[in-house]
Amino acid sequence: MYVAVKGGERAIDNAHAFLAEERRGDMAVAEIGTDQIREQLRLAVNRVMAEGSLYDPDLAALAIKQARGDLIEAVFLIRAYRTTLPRLGHATPVETAQMAVTRRISATFKDxxxxxxxxxxxxxxxxxLDFTLMANGEAPNAPQALTKASPVPHITTFLGRDGLIEAAQPDDTPPPDLTREPMELPASRATRLQAITRGDEGFILSLAYSTQRGYGRTHAFVGELRIGMVEVEMDIPELGFAICIGEVELTECETVNQFKGSKTEPPQFTRGYGLTFGQNERKSIAMSLVDRALRWKELGEDFTGAPAQDEEFVLMHADNVQATGFLEHIKLPHYVDFQSELELIRKLRAEAMAQNEAAE
Amino acid sequence: MDKSPQMSSPAPAPMARPDWLGLLARSRPAHLAALMPDPLPDHHLLRAPEIGAVMLRGRAGATGAPFNLGEMTVTRCSLRLSCGTVGHGYVQGRDRSHALRAAALDALLQTAEGAALQTRILTLLAAAEAEARQTRAAKAAATKVEFFTLVRGEDA
Structure with missing residues (x-):
């Protein structure tokens, strides 16, 4: 018999009050401002923006404060908030070749x-550990050098000129949006990239590491890693032309991978791609390795059973809000489910004992 | 027309509408508010400031097929001045007064007052942005690696 129960309301209210007090911590210590989080814990802010899939440093800082530094909880808050926003449209794809780079390295070409x-x-x-940060350290001051505006072309364009690397052909197919339509498998590369860029950094990192250790090896070199500001452009219907609507910091990684060649293609390098919000290079490198591993079918490679090659495994487990929601729900009341299990096991035990007694 | 870069006091070329709309979108709300304090000119709101999200896109391999990267917060506003000029504001973030001010300025810049406002407001916003970008680029440039080859024993 199912008996509806009530109660716990007072306990829940008091638990929330206790949570708020614990969040604040020792009142003798100054409260942390969201502006301090935004400026001084910027990499945490970047991670929350990337996995929350919403570029807004102020909101990410607020979410981190509210979540007491639990970044997955903060991602959850951002995801919940973004569902309340009307979608004003989509921007034209960012031109990462035009990025104002603050960091740009290549592991393949020194010069x-x-x-x-x-x-x-x-x-x-x-x-x-730098113990001066515990004391009141000096205000740091970065040296500056004279700059002349010079283009920073993508490394892959040099390899592409000689046909040594597969081309990333221009294509304007509108990408599917997994925040609007359910994800379908097999997924397009566009869907995979969207799922990975908002996926959990730890999960994507571990998958990428597994490919380096031999589970779906793709022999990746970091052809280029760049971090910097990119302008965002959008067509505005009421204006009839495109305007810049803001600028975002992005991290882009392009890997150069081995490829044997096929009947139709001469031997050439292949590529993996990573692009994330903010300075987020571990995630971006990992993303490009996992992207490349998932391309085995398109490139005519063998499926070795490696987790990083298994699209369903990767895409269905990359989202930490989904994962934590399902994982943590098992701590919530399951009294009725468990009651039926308990009755079942009592019945089975009684039957088994009766049989044993009969046999004796 | 003299295009010599050595001109002593080059009059800055007037900024085109797409450029000023972009500059206003990227400007710091407090800076714009300081340069354009209340009261704003009389206007009728065609679209009250509205906070929303725009989906950003990247391209696979930087040049290939587009994919959805994630959203960004944007606030927009449209208004009509009493003279009938319509202005639109699209600004990054969630600051309603920033979007309202951008729309009002967009309208004013299209009127006879435009040239004066270009000098009084746009050039200052552009200068602040250029300076911030230049400082950041200079710090990055200071971290550029200068490789050198060590002299080998047999060359000595």
């Missing part, structure tokens, strides 16, 4: 035109 620009990177730091 790449445009140069190797290290930018604000953790690379080459010693990973030693």
């Amino acid at each position: 790449a035109p445009g140069g190797q620009i290290l930018g604000p990177t953790f690379d080459y730091t010693h990973r030693l």
